[in-house]
Amino acid sequence: MFKFEKEQKIYEIAGVKIGGQLGQTPTVLIGSIFYHKHKIVKDEVKGEFDKEECGKLLASAMELKDKTGNPVIVDVCCSYPQAFQKFIDFVAENFNGPLIIDGTTADARIAGAKYVGEVGLSEKVIYNSITPHTKEDEVLAVKEAGIKSAILLTLNAKNPTIAGRLEVVDELITLAEKSGIEKFFVDTTVFDAPDPGPVAKAVYLVKERYGLPAGAGTHNAVDRWKARVKISDVEYMLASTVANVFPIVLGADFILYGPIENALHAHFYCALADAYVAYNMIQEYGIRPLTREHPLFKVFKR
Secondary structure, three states: OOOOOOOOOEEEEOOEEEEOOOOOOOOEEEEEEOOOOOOOEEEOOOOEEOHHHHHHHHHHHHHHHHHHOOOEEEEEEEOOHHHHHHHHHHHHHHOOOOEEEEEOOHHHHHHHHHHHHHHOOHHHEEEEEEOOOOOHHHHHHHHHHOOOEEEEEOOOOOOOOHHHHHHOHHHHHHHHHHOOOOEEEEEOOOOOOOOHHHHHHHHHHHHHHHOOOEEEOOHHHHHHHHOOOOOOHHHHHHHHHHHHHHHHHOOOOEEEEEEHHHHHHHHHHHHHHHHHHHHHHHHHHOOOOOOOOOHHHOHHHO
16 A cells, blocks of 8 residues: 555544545545436426435435444435425435535536525535536635535546646636635546546545545446446446445545445445555554544444
8 A cells, every 4th residue: 555645634524524544534425316317306396305215315324324434425416406405405404414515507506505505504515516617606606605615526628637637626726715615625537437547546646746635436437338338237336346446445535426325335345445445554554543433443343
């Protein structure tokens, strides 16, 4: 394994710590809810959904956090501005950790930002995301809402390489600071099916150069692959496991593992990867987990 030379930042949001050297903090696992075609959503325009089933999904994620030691963040997805309020209200009332505002359009994200500002949830929220294409109205909305945490998406479509991802980080930090953001989480961006390799290396480089928490939604690479060729359910889950674990070995602090229904699998394989990494860091560098809730102390006692 390796130790980052750059001092590593650790940010805390709603009791969840994100960042640090390998082995210090557990990988934070982010599951998405209310995403497009999510079966619990009855009307995505009006924001109507199966509250009982949604409550079960949130409860299951929290139980897995206790079992594995991996903190949980809920990625609240929304396509229509008028639906965001209902989605946010329910998750905030039934989940005690951080939540992500994840709108498919700027209008939806702005609506979510304004609402959390109005109801006093800004300190509990991570804005997803600030990109090189973020416009002034979105910057202003985030600032006025008092949101202090955001995902910086290294979306460099002109140069979708490892170097290209790194090229836009300074620009993203400047945009985020202009938005009033103080806690930066860098998502090193999946472009295509083979991308978990470059994404993982970009995670390493972001942490080495900036000391910022970094991670990615590497499951997107597997989804892009599945959209092109036929793979079985077993192959899909195995591919997702490899894609999501790969960045952890190179220092990822958070993983967006996809639909919250996949929490059981994600917690198992990410916790196991965390335990392996942490045990190595203790032996090689004397770096120990900062909490006894780390997967190293839980995963082998199932």
